[in-house]
Amino acid sequence: MSASDPGRLDRVIAEARRAAEKRDQGYREQALKIYPWVCGRCARAFTRANVRELTVHHRDHNHDNNPPDGSNWELLCLYCHDNEHQRLLEAAGGGSSPAIGRDVATHAPFADLKERLAKKPPAK
Ligand SMILES: [Zn+2]
Numbered sequence: 231m232s233a234s235d236p237g238r239l240d241r242v243i244a245e246a247r248r249a250a251e252k253r254d255q256g257y258r259e260q261a262l263k264i265y266p267w268v269c270g271r272c273a274r275a276f277t278r279a280n281v282r283e284l285t286v287h288h289r290d291h292n293h294d295n296n297p298p299d300g301s302n303w304e305l306l307c308l309y310c311h312d313n314e315h316q317r318l319l320e321a322a323g324g325g326s327s328p329a330i331g332r333d334v335a336t337h338a339p340f341a342d343l344k345e346r347l348a349k350k351p352p353a354k
């Protein structure tokens with residue numbers, strides 16, 4: 231009767247998704263074992279009840295870089311994790327030099343902007 235099985239593709243996709251989840255779960259569990267359940271930014275502490283809001287951030291943003299000593303991981307709450315990526319996106323878009331891993335505040339490319347604006351002749 232049913233030569234083609236429409237459920238088969240779904241199963242394949244589900245399986246692939248499960249494999250990816252398993253990999254994520256792998257380093258997540260490992261990170262949660264190594265590090266205290268505290269957000270690395272806002273220091274919010276987590277318990278078993280809300281630990282799903284604590285996420286694993288990859289310091290070099292490479293999700294395939296998962297050294298077993300956890301040196302590439304950082305535990306961040308959902309909000310700080312979001313901020314972290316937002317900040318890096320802005321940093322990457324704003325300057326020509328790579329700002330990753332650096333304190334962006336140490337270099338001020340617009341330090342003389344105020345001066346330049348002050349010297350600017352009035353428009354027209
Ligand atoms: Zn946080």
Ligand SMILES: [Zn+2]
Pocket residue numbers: 286287288311315
């Ligand atoms: Zn991240």
